Amino acid sequence: MAFRPLQDRVLVRRLEEDEKTKGGIIIPDTAKEKPMRGEIIATGPGARGEDGVLHPLDVTSGDIVLFGKWTGTEVKIDGVEYLIMKESDILGVIEDADAARRAA
Template sequence: MKLRPLHDRVLVKRLEAKEVMKGGIIIPDTAKEKPQEGKVIAVGPGKAGDDGKVRPMNVKAGDRILFGKYAGNDVKIDDDEYVIMREDDILGILE
């Protein structure tokens, strides 16, 4: 798969949530929320400012990030599901 996001967009693969909760309760797939944690697969070059200069991205491929529940657009590429979002939708980088 070769996809290069444009401008300040980021391609993210959602990380799977844990299957079992602390009390040992298993939650069925239909009741699970979408995970809000993901791995950055690809990033765009950055957003151009009013002066024409491109502002570099703060995230890079391979970063684990935290993003909002309704951030981005879900896309399916080569039978894999990804999320494309703007860099502004990213809440933080997990270290």
């Protein structure tokens, strides 16, 4: 993939949630909500402040993040769906990323 976000934008791949509830009920695709958790695939260089200084992003590739339900722009690159969003749209970084990947 040859895609590089500009300024303070990031490219995020949604992490799929479980298809079953804790009680074992299988959730059909039509009733599922879109995941609000994703993995940072690529980041821009950062935003320029009013003073012209480049401020780097707090997130890096590989970080697992939480974001709002209606955040970002959905795009398809090489047949894979991604979200492009500003860093300010990210609510937080999940620190224990290995456990988050295993749960997804």
